Amino acid sequence: MTYQKFIREKEKQAVECDKEESAVVLLLEHVTGFETNKLYLQMNEEIPEDIVEKFNKIFEAYLYDNKPIQYLIGYCNFYGYDFIVNENVLIPRYETEELVENILYRYDEHFSGQKVNVCDLATGSGCIAISLAKEEPNMTLVATDISKEAIKVAKENNEKLGANVKFLIGDMLEPLKGKKFDIFVSNPPYIPEDEEVMSLVKDNEPNIALFGGNDGMKFYRIILSGVKPYLNKKAMLAFEHGYDKKEEMIKLAKEYFPTSKVEVIKDLEGKDRMTFIYVGDFKWEE
Secondary structure: OEHHHHHHHHHHHHHHOOOOOHHHHHHHHHHHOOOHHHHHHOOOOEOOHHHHHHHHHHHHHHHHOOOOHHHHHOEEEEOOEEEEOOOOOOOOOHHHHHHHHHHHHHHHHHOOOOOEEEEEEOOOOOHHHHHHHHHOOOEEEEEEEOOHHHHHHHHHHHHHOOOOOEEEEOOOOHHHOOOOEEEEEEOOOOEOOOOOOOHHHHOOOOHHHOEOOOOOOHHHHHHHHHOHHHEEEEEEEEEEOOOOOHHHHHHHHHHHOOOOEEEEEEOOOOOEEEEEEEEOOOOOOO
């Protein structure tokens, strides 16, 4: 059987089991050690039997044990870097890559060339903080999380990827006393507690990293109500949030930062996914 036929059969099997067919290529890359382009060069070659056996062992756990493929293989690619993930951290999503991209773009626009202190609240696997540190050497990163287990994973990723992020254990702003920052970023838990969540997510990923109170806005209130003492005179706050929370985010931002510019940014699917708040002396083109 060729790689191409094997992939098609397994994708069909995944769909029949109500699983993501994209997991097939991801898993095959894992068991072969091939990068995507090399794998596709093998499409007309016969797939070795030992690869089939290794693949099927993990694939069956994915299909029938309700385990995310990223936890089964132990990593997730985010912003071009392979991050260690396990049941103690949320699996990074592609929408969060867009948050990183937008922070870097707006850093270039408003802070270009300046050294800035950046804080990532509720860091989880460390994917945001580490990606920013790797991509922009002028950023000095501090990241916090309430979970000791999550911070352990984040530190492993920091060492593995050769970044220099400082990690602090504590609830949101609590471990930051005495520190000041130019940029705050957070992708906090934002799913409302009564919202239906697919079992693959709810039964595997840490609920502490998923749910954000009755309306999904709990942690934005905590951050925005308490962040002012930690801001430099010119500062930017960047949040990922639920696609249907645009109006709530604008209202909350204006409650605590009434004179600041607030920008809501759509993701690649056209959904209102990010809110940026600009505090202090920002220059805007008319």
